[in-house]
Amino acid sequence: METLNVELGDRRYPIHIGPGEAAHPERLAPELSGRRVAVVTNRTVAPLHGEALRASLAGAGIRGEPLWIELPDGESHKTLATVEQILTRLLEARLDRGSRIVALGGGVVGDIAGFAAAIYQRGIDFVQVPTTLLAQVDSSVGGKTGVNHPLGKNMIGAFHQPRAVVIDTNSLNTLPTRELRAGLAEVIKYGLMKDAEFFAWLEENIDRLLALEPEALIHAIRRSCACKAEVVAADERESGRRALLNLGHTFGHAIETGMGYGAWLHGEAVGTGMAMAARMSARMGWLAPADAERAEALIRRAGLETRAPAELDAARFRELMGIDKKVSDGRLRLVLLRGLGNAELTADFDDDALQHTLDETARAA
């Protein structure tokens, strides 16, 4: 087991990482002992990991039975309506400001549950138990919570830091391979954006990660969370450096929205988006072509697409990028690569390079 502390001033919190972590009541007791607890999870995760968490909560000495809230699975339920249903359940059960929410599930559950915690009685504390690799390396750090709006992903939300994060690497044993691969996209992202050494480690160890070797997983998750924590601690609100975490995301969000929420997994879209950013960077002369190829190769070895879907032509893709949150004062900004491990946010990019990258779709490749 390893513990990483995320330093955010008076809001320091621990991330515990290891096999069987969620089954250890001593991880939860410091945060939940003597308190009323609502567990927010979904119908896919609950049968797999619900009983272990229930036992762990009982062992941690929470007050009474946990209020158990099971959402339907899927990004399509990541809406304000779902959050309102959760708030109603919390109020019906008379949970007060000292009560806590535990989010058991992937990124969608974490985003919804965290946002419900952020706005219930103007904010109560919550603990994350992320069960997908994507959620473990992405949602664990940064405090982003929120839901989608028909006009855009994550357009409604709040920054709300968890009290603690408990990452049980055993939960990845039941994760569909497709979701594991999507999670690896975000892991690769940290290497690409700021840690060339980690990128090289991933080139060596990607097959161990795909085989779910615990030691490799702990290393990759810890390093990913540490990378993100460094960026977030320096820039808690998304303004400067934090925007670098969006490497691949402007392209990725466009793909997710354009293909319909849920058709592509978030990580799949980010993987493709990063490959697009790498190629575009190479076209602009920012990145050596050989390094762009290394980036693409690693993304491909993780089992991810590297070209935009043929269904989205360049005009539609541009339109989809227009409403992205990273548009500042109406001007599009992109995260591109100056080198492996060296991402940069810029509004000063070559539009031809963008156009070529958008034209180069999966079918045309």
Place this chain on the structure above:
Amino acid sequence: METLNVELGDRRYPIHIGPGEAAHPERLAPELSGRRVAVVTNRTVAPLHGEALRASLAGAGIRGEPLWIELPDGESHKTLATVEQILTRLLEARLDRGSRIVALGGGVVGDIAGFAAAIYQRGIDFVQVPTTLLAQVDSSVGGKTGVNHPLGKNMIGAFHQPRAVVIDTNSLNTLPTRELRAGLAEVIKYGLMKDAEFFAWLEENIDRLLALEPEALIHAIRRSCACKAEVVAADERESGRRALLNLGHTFGHAIETGMGYGAWLHGEAVGTGMAMAARMSARMGWLAPADAERAEALIRRAGLETRAPAELDAARFRELMGIDKKVSDGRLRLVLLRGLGNAELTADFDDDALQHTLDETARAA
């Protein structure tokens, strides 16, 4: 004109107070110049103060026309559904993270608009132009935003500080007398809870305030905001001292909920709640009977009721108090008075004194 600075670390912001303030573009320019702006107001306030604000925004050099969002008037519209409609308008107009919201109206408009700002794209900045006395002395400081839920007032919300507050005392000239009186309840609250000298000043000057004398208004608003700012700066989240601001509110919320939202104005209910707290404190021997009478007399001179409505019997009243946010771990806490200017939060109160106070309704008086 007077300016009071609310000190909240890196989130210091000014409150400008004076006649005609909202008509001065130079108050708004520092916050809004060059930015896109959405104005959230309601159908009652817009015809009275909308044109002056529009001119002021144009003079302040905002980017393009303001997006104008007029809500129906009234607490019944303070819902998550209304917030969602605002968010949709903001997204349709493609307002980005650098855009700002201006809240023009009373407390309901400020709470809704502030909450929309808090959760739009995980938080954008906003400026308050409160047009009621209650909003000027209450919502201007503290960063509380949010909406109601059928199971309780203000149960959904966030802490979100404004960039600036512009208080135009001229806006009180068009305020219905009933609302002026409701606002005076909160002004009296600051005297009762922590400022005996201000309480004595109010005894001397209550008639000047009811006559809308500008100098008296500026003094009362400034002192009220300063009182609240002191408490909030020491305790930004509601945990310890900040709970004292809820003097009269536990009783008041029960009245508001029990009588149906909107039947009693918030300030009216708080006025009555404070009188109840004063009498209960006297019954417990905390407050001299003569001081309880001074408190009641000032509340009465402000034109407010001092007894609970006869429609709510004690059992119903207790039930209504049970779901209040100030219930910590299921135990009711009340703000009572140890003296004029000396409020105290306690769970250790005399239940008989509570029962007597609840039994002593307006009709029985």
